[in-house]
Amino acid sequence: MAVEPRHITIERRVRYAVLEPHERPATEIWFALHGYNQLAHRFLRYFQPIHTGARCIVAPEGLHRQYIDHESRRVGASWMTSEDRLTDIEDYVGYLDRLHAHILAEESRRRAGGSPPARIVGLGFSQGVHTLCRWLAFGRARIDRAVLWGSTVPPDLELAEHGATLSDADLHLVVGDADEYYDRAAVKAHEARLRGAGVAFTSHRYPGGHHLDAGTLRCLAEPGGTG
Template sequence: MTVRQIAAVKTARYAVLGPEDGPVDEVWMACHGYGQLATYFARHFEGALRPGRLVVVPEALSRFYVTEGGRRVGERVGASWMTREDREAEIADTVRYLDDVFVAACARADADPRAVRLGGMGFSQGTSTVVRWLAYSPLIQSRERRAGRLVLWGGALPHDLDLGEHAPWLNAADLRLVAGDRDSFATPGRILKEERRLTDAGVAYESTSFSGGHRLHDRLLADVMQPIE
């Protein structure tokens, strides 16, 4: 058996909050977690809006019917960024897709994708996704500063990312780690392990905990999304 690859065209969607027709001086790319959709996830950012800020929420390309205990949860649909199957191709596809979304959103808002202030935010599975985009996108690499703020919520940086190699841009990105004190995925132990990994690589970060589980906290989200300097 021979397995081959072919590039396919797929229609994707993203949600936008803020002045889509400009003027815009700050764009946030926010990647949702496993089993979520962009329209649901985007609602959490309404309290973080301000004049000149555009929040862009891409939706992962692989949709599925959500199940719990082997049974479908009604008609609920979620999306996933990737699996371990053919992972290198999936990572490359996702990086190109996020580039396309970012460029399209900037074009509509008359903002320069190479110069506009950029914030990255990821929740759960979306943390690895947004970090990989910032790390591997040629477009983002061409910017003077890849990101002015990077918020990783309820998740971690990709385990296979060489933090020593990527420390310069991570240190310029004002990295924030956020997790609930009862998060069943980003447990206190896992957060501590991630903090040690960052410290060993010489990457500065700020870590914040709140009372709760694996979820967003809208007021805290607005706080960590203060204007990028």
């Protein structure tokens, strides 16, 4: 007897964390997509160096939670696995679109008539890089700058179809010189792939491993900053 996997659509609550701006209205909103086995509220600790002025930082949490350490009952979250991956991608793109719309609607209620809209920055770290790229490719949200930190554009994302969208998002690639998951050869291959597809980007390096570097983050957060 054949077993046939099926799906139904349900409503569920999702969790995200926010560093509210010190000044209102927000002039810049960051959507920070965490890496594998991280949690949104803990991930936001790394953004304290740029939590200044009218900058709002929002960290969505991946839809899959699991125990990292059963003895300590430590929990982390992820964006997807290889199991039923296309459904997971569709779900998280829809989730991020809805969260983006929700945050911008909240901000619009605080803005005076005629004031310019907030600048939107999307930053993906590690596994969150693939999530951000697919959100750009398949979602509807406006992202003015995209920062890909510590990973590559997904190999299965067709650049012939989606490369222009990545270029339009003011693409920035960031990697540490000692990143244990993303070595120099992988960086060169990734950049060559993007150049070959005509995707415009700016590269950033820092002396460190697979983590968010405070100095590089500050450079990226400078008005018009390119590091």
